Amino acid sequence: MTKIVYQGRSYERLDDETVLRCLLRNDVRAPYSCESGACQSCTMQATSGVIPSNAQEDLKETQKVLGYFKPCVCKPAGDLEVVALDDAHKQKQHLTVVEKSFLNDEILRLRLSSDEPFKYHAGQFINLFKDDLIRSYSLASLPDRDSTLELHIRRVPMGVVSNWLCDDVQVGDQLSVAGPMGECFYHETGNEEGLLAVGTGSGLAPLWGIVRDALAHGFDKPIILCHGGMTPERLYYVDELHQLEKRHDNFSYYPCVSGVDENALPAGISWGFPNDVAFALQPELVKWQLFLCGHPEMVANTKRKAFLQGVALKNIHADPFLPASPPT
Amino acid sequence: MSQSVYEKIGGDAAVNAAVDLFYRKVLADDRINGFFDGTDMEKQAAKQKAFLTMALGGPNNYTGEDMRKGHAHLVERGLNDSHFDAVMENLGATLKELGVPDDLIGEAAAIAESTRNDVLGK
Numbered sequence: 001m002t003k004i005v006y007q008g009r010s011y012e013r014l015d016d017e018t019v020l021r022c023l024l025r026n027d028v029r030a031p032y033s034c035e036s037g038a039c040q041s042c043t044m045q046a047t048s049g050v051i052p053s054n055a056q057e058d059l060k061e062t063q064k065v066l067g068y069f070k071p072c073v074c075k076p077a078g079d080l081e082v083v084a085l086d087d088a089h090k091q092k093q094h095l096t097v098v099e100k101s102f103l104n105d106e107i108l109r110l111r112l113s114s115d116e117p118f119k120y121h122a123g124q125f126i127n128l129f130k131d132d133l134i135r136s137y138s139l140a141s142l143p144d145r146d147s148t149l150e151l152h153i154r155r156v157p158m159g160v161v162s163n164w165l166c167d168d169v170q171v172g173d174q175l176s177v178a179g180p181m182g183e184c185f186y187h188e189t190g191n192e193e194g195l196l197a198v199g200t201g202s203g204l205a206p207l208w209g210i211v212r213d214a215l216a217h218g219f220d221k222p223i224i225l226c227h228g229g230m231t232p233e234r235l236y237y238v239d240e241l242h243q244l245e246k247r248h249d250n251f252s253y254y255p256c257v258s259g260v261d262e263n264a265l266p267a268g269i270s271w272g273f274p275n276d277v278a279f280a281l282q283p284e285l286v287k288w289q290l291f292l293c294g295h296p297e298m299v300a301n302t303k304r305k306a307f308l309q310g311v312a313l314k315n316i317h318a319d320p321f322l323p324a325s326p327p328t
Numbered sequence: 329m330s331q332s333v334y335e336k337i338g339g340d341a342a343v344n345a346a347v348d349l350f351y352r353k354v355l356a357d358d359r360i361n362g363f364f365d366g367t368d369m370e371k372q373a374a375k376q377k378a379f380l381t382m383a384l385g386g387p388n389n390y391t392g393e394d395m396r397k398g399h400a401h402l403v404e405r406g407l408n409d410s411h412f413d414a415v416m417e418n419l420g421a422t423l424k425e426l427g428v429p430d431d432l433i434g435e436a437a438a439i440a441e442s443t444r445n446d447v448l449g450k
Contacts, residue, residue, distance in 0.1 A: 033394075036387035037340070039378040040371075058344050058377075303369060308356055312348055313373050 005048075005081040019044075019055075019071035019080065030071070030084070037073035044071050049080035060314045062183045065121075092129065093118075094174045098148055103236040106155045107202050108166050109140075111148040112175065118149060122209030123186065123291070125319065126151075126179030128161070135161045138206035138293065138319065139180065142213055152205035184291060184319040186214045192315065193287040194222040198278050198302060201229060203294025206319055208237060210291050215248050223251045224282060228274030228294075230259030232266055254281065275302040286310040289317065296320040332385030333432045342426070343384065347377040350422040359414045363402055383419060383440040395446035403449040412444055 004011045004022050013022040020042055023030045032042035037057065046067040055074035056064045071082070095118075099111035120126075125138040126149075141150035156162045169175070184206060186195070195214055197207040204227050211225055229235045234257075241253040256274040257265060270277045275298055282288070290306055292299045299320040306316055334343070351373050355361050364372060382388040399407060419440055423433045444450075 033389070034378045034381070034387075035389045036378075036381060038343070038374070038381045038386075038388070040374040057340065304355065307348075307369065308352060310352075313351075313369060 002076060003079040005079070007083060013076075016075065019074045019076065019082065021072075023071070032072055035072045037070050040070060042070060042072050043068055043085060044082045045069075045085055047081045047083055049076060049082075050078055051080070052076055060183060060317075061187050061189050062121075062185055062317065065187055066183065092176050092178050095149060095177055097169060097171050097173045097175065100169070100171055102166075103152065104233060106234070107236055108153040108155065108162075110151045110153060110165065110169075111141075112151070113148050118180075119143065120149075120180035121185035121187075122213035123184050123206040123317075123319070124180035124182040125206070126177045127181070128165075129176040129178070130161045130164055133161055136181075138182075138202075138209075140205035140208045142209060142216065145212070145216060150205075150209075152202040154202040182319060184210070184293065184317040186210045186217070186219075186289075186291075188214070188217065188219060189289075191287065192221065192289045194224065194282070195219065195289050195291065196278055196282060196285060197223070197225040197291040197293075198274050198298075199225075199227050199292070200274060200294035200298055201234065201321075203227075203319070203321060204237060206293045207291060208241075211251065212244070215244070215251060220250055223248075224254070224278065225251070226254045226256055226270075226274035226278040226281070228256040228258060228272075228277075228298075230257070232257055232260070232269060235269075254278075273298065275305075278302075279305070289315045292316065292318040292320075294321055296322055333428075333435045334381065334384040334386030336432060337384065337426075337428055339386070340381075343377060343380050343386065346380055346422055346426055347373060349425060350380060350418060351376045353418040353422060354415065357414055357418060360411050363405065363407065363411070379440075380419075382443075383436045385435070385439055392443075392446040395443050396449055399447045400449060407448065409444075409448065412448060416440060 002013050004013050004019055006023055006028060011022055011026045020030060020032055030042060033039045046069055051069045052074060055069040059068055093116060095112040095114050097110060098113045101109050103109050120139055120143055122142050125136045127134050127136050137151040137153060139149055140152055153162050153165050155166045197211055199207045207225060211223055214223060235255045238255055245251055245253050254270050254277055256270045256272055256277045258273050262271040265271055285306055290311060292302050299318050303316050303318050307313060355364060382390055416437060420433055420437060423436060
């Protein structure tokens with residue numbers, strides 16, 4: 001008999017019982033549907049223990065890295081500690097603001113330090129708390145290269161949290177966060193022919209992390225980054241990205257602008273939405289990994305178009321930046 | 329008990345090969361793709377996999393009641409026999425593309441067909 005620890009409580013698992021059946025027998029209200037490993041509605045995350053490989057079959061590679069598994073087909077040989085996906089990261093911790101600077105007229109860069117080790121993958125996001133409000137911000141930093149955590153905060157008109165961060169929060173202040181979360185990060189499978197990163201606005205934050213992470217891990221196939229804004233002033237990290245381009249032959253960066261007359265654009269900037277520019281640059285994407293971050297409509301349309309062109313869903317990593325519901 | 333189509337064509341691995349193909353056909357089909365607007369693509373793909381597994385006679389726990397509840401909001405939006413026929417067509421085309429023999433496609437079609445009344449809330 002082995003033990004299943006779920007949300008901190010321990011349950012004895014009978015021989016030949018699945019993790020899901022064990023929890024249900026103990027009146028844990030876990031969601032499930034097909035109970036055959038197909039529908040993934042019962043997916044959980046293991047925080048400790050060995051997951052049998054069949055319980056991770058056909059999950060995304062990034063999900064496997066995070067310890068996601070299907071409890072309905074999981075009969076572990078030993079003890080397993082698991083959490084529900086919703087509650088996986090509710091534990092709050094405090095980070096200290098160590099640097100505050102504006103990248104353009106609407107995007108603030110915050111650099112934060114942590115007393116405790118903060119483990120994450122470049123491109124994941126954290127939840128940031130202000131009173132009872134919660135906002136998600138992507139991590140732009142690299143865990144093994146950058147000594148601080150980096151967030152890009154877009155000042156949202158009337159946005160309570162973003163304006164507070166831009167105007168009131170000072171270097172030295174402590175912020176309450178939980179995480180990291182999200183499955184939009186780099187993980188080489190060995191089969192991909194290239195990486196395509198497409199983002200709008202502060203959607204560059206996770207992509208800045210993901211692209212540098214792939215390069216730092218020696219990924220030597222083509223990497224294309226298309227970053228879009230309405231006007232040239234809305235782009236940022238342009239110099240940094242061009243420098244990265246000079247250091248790595250396999251990386252190309254395309255700043256894209258959609259909101260001004262094509263003829264009025266400075267040299268070196270592509271006209272149009274970054275997803276359209278990307279599809280024109282690289283029409284053959286079947287064996288590529290895609291990273292899509294930013295405007296929800298851009299993310300949804302690009303995902304669908306890429307899928308219909310033959311890209312496997314498992315190779316499309318997306319992080320739509322959903323607007324917060326207005327304060328009531 | 330005789331082997332199910334699911335076992336004959338190679339079980340879970342075969343369904344994994346079929347699911348992207350099938351979902352792509354469904355999403356590209358203008359007769360039915362409107363029903364998928366605004367849905368989460370990963371969750372949809374997982375549901376398509378559960379559907380294929382069931383149609384092929386593989387392990388599943390779906391009941392007629394689940395089928396009714398799961399599709400009631402679509403029936404309200406006008407889901408009818410013509411849409412069900414379109415899905416059946418895409419199912420057949422997917423299995424054919426994967427080289428599944430006609431008699432096994434027939435078996436899968438019969439299982440899928442048996443859900444018609446529940447799906448359409450009849």
